[in-house]
Amino acid sequence: MVIAVLGSAVERKIDKLNRRTTQLTRKVDLILEHLGLEEPQPELAPVRALLVEGKKIHAIKAYREITGADLKEAKEAVESMG
Template sequence: MELTVVALLIMVIATMWSAIERKVDKLNRRTAQLTRKVDLILEHLGIEEPQPDLAPVRALVVEGKKIHAVKAYREITGADLKEAKEAVDRMG
């Protein structure tokens, strides 16, 4: 009896996981399409995305304040934690 319940739960979870993966894949494809379209519009209009001023981040790296530098990088760029840490590591 318990084994049947566990097997049923595993099947339900696997089905739900598969549905979630399909939805995430669809959202990722749609995001990529929209990003390409926005890039084309900006290019057509001759608009370049301004590069963020990372001088405050570099200053924190020089001072050895790596955690503060990661936080500042995230605030300036909107990057996630992993991306910010990797960028700060490349600076130091």
């Protein structure tokens, strides 16, 4: 019972944080658009080089370090590159 209540409270907090993150992202995008700026794309040459060497796990790790992506995002991105 206590675990269910705590789990529910945590889920509500995560949902709230996700909504807030979405709002802030939208605002930043509008500001960048208003100023005529584009978000710089990260340099992924080191990731590509690791893929060429057949070092997929190292490439995923490098992608995460460069972009700040989580493991799932990084894995999907690296797999789409190779």
